[in-house]
Amino acid sequence: MALLEINNLHASIDGNEILKGINLKVEKGEIHAIMGPNGSGKSTLASIIAGREEYEVTKGSVLFEGKDLLDLAPEERAREGVFLAFQYPVEIPGVSTANFIKASVNEIRKHRGEEPLDAASMMRLMKEKLALVEMDKSFLSRSVNEGFSGGEKKRNEIFQMAVMQPKLAVLDETDSGLDIDALKIVANGVNKLHNEENAFLVITHYQRLLDYIVPDKVHVLLNGRIVKSGGKELALDLEARGYDWIKEELEAGAPQNS
């Protein structure tokens, strides 16, 4: 059974169809990259996996470990092991990062029938994961994302992912707005967390993140459909040639899988 299986997914917002039949299968241990120009539906796909309610799924299914993901509330999906690293992480004034993560970790533990983590173990866990994204422990006492730089916000997402250890992590343009150092830190975090039991769906506009996170598969999303899938070399092609050649191929009726 695939970890994530998306079949013929159609979705719209305010009556506009954004996704027009997505098919995707992600196995445990894999890293998939989803690439595509602006407006192709990348972030919509991430939002639907995480359960944002403003999108309406009109057709198709999303299965997570064989269970219908679309039936679950966003928090239930999170507890089952689906994590979304947000493109635009929100600020929560007055709520310390430590408190936020504590609430989050304990919800997930409760779901698994585990006791809440005691204060010392919680602190040990957070400190260990902070090191992974090269963040100082002073982050923990700051309000969630408040006054964080763009890079700090993205690192905070990866930090939370490290603490929560999801089975499936969706990174929604985590590389956008990052300088090269921050990009390396984020990629390094992902690589250290990656193992045979989890999977990553890396959504990106640019190839450069994939210099550091090596995907097993690359998919090109265009106008609501995955129009081309391939190995990591496909990302390089896209970097070199842009998306137009794929559009031309499509118009010429060329095969969609290289």
Added chain:
Amino acid sequence: MSKDDKIIHEVAGSEYKYGWVSNIEEDTLAPGLSEETVHFISAKKNEPEWLLEWRLKAYRQWLKMTPPSWQNLKIPPIDFQSISYYSAPKPKKKLDSLDEVDPELLATFEKLGISLEEQKRLTGVAVDAVIDSVSVTTTFKEKLGELGVIFCSMSEAVREHPELVRKYLGRVVPPTDNFYAALNSAVFSDGSFAYIPKGVRCPMELSTYFRINAAGTGQFERTLIVAEEGSYVSYLEGCTAPQRDENQLHAAVVELIALDDAEIKYSTVQNWYPGDKDGVGGVYNFVTKRGICEGRRSKISWTQVETGSAITWKYPSCILKGDDSIGEFYSVALTRNRQQADTGTKMIHIGKNTRSRIISKGISAGQSQNSYRGLVSINKGAENARNYSQCDSLLLGDQCGAHTFPYLDCSNPTAQIEHEATTSKIGEDVLFYCRQRGMDEEEATALIINGFSREVLKKLPMEFAVEAQKLLAISLEGSVG
């Protein structure tokens, strides 16, 4: 209705948690108010002649007054003759230990999570428990006595320390100050008295738990705290009340007096019965709280967390008379269902270099109305006075109201006054972010609200802060997501 609307409705519509009636025998005066009532109360308490006269004067003045009408509240007409003005647990012999306390009363405390034994043993908090107007038990008295700190019921203070009471009672809130203060002065039943001698730093938080406990009985507490030169005291007041159908009137008066270099910190968690979802029942909370920074470099700090009562009318204020004195007001007011709150503060700058700080956080849900009303007054002689005010409102849903009424009255050009105000809604994107991390909507809302209130909550003493956080969360309970 969308899911977020649904949670907001559920949050806003949850029922009061502390609804029960305990069966302590009451000694209740028949309803009605006249000079005889005042005589009865005074006689019942064996009061000296001067206090009776003081009460009668207040009563006669009250007769000529009318209830205030400037606030942003809809107050149904109150029939003051239908209220009983005295109610006390039946007199019993003086108690030496908790074993002698009515077990029913102790059970009531247990329900509230206030075990006196535990408090004695563990927390070092002296509790003067007031149930329906008469103090039943006072703890830690000996320990405080060693330092010369007086902490007792107002009745006892009248008996044991008449010279202090006579000197300070009504000094900050004169009997004729306003309609409800005049009523309180005429019929006040009991309350707390604290006196901190010169140079003493009170080693424990002084705490009083109020409960309104007899059906149809008004509660008229009177509290007086005097901090002598160079002393410090932190005072906690917390309240819950049983669920009732008829409205209960509460008109308390609190007076604080801080002399040179003295500091008084007064913290309140208020959770009286707010009425049901349709606005039936609930406590009317019309309170006059005021402190005077009489001495140089003195400081008075009010912190309040207001979640209860059907109607709240309350403006804990500071008169900054001493040069270099400081006044602070930190407030969280949460209203839901059909609750109404009109609360804020007055900072009256008289002395030179006086400073004040106002932080107000209003949270409105359901069909409630939540108003901040504050006055900053800089008198002519208040050279270099400074004020900072910040009023933030958070709205849950689209049927509630948040209002801000800041008044400014400045007669000295050297003053520096800053005012900031914001109004916001809990954003769907913030809720979604929390839910994506595994929290349900209820928990996420509680987390966001606690964050919004943090600046105020962190001013509370530790154990009270925990209680207040729980209270905010409980107030939002009842949603299933």
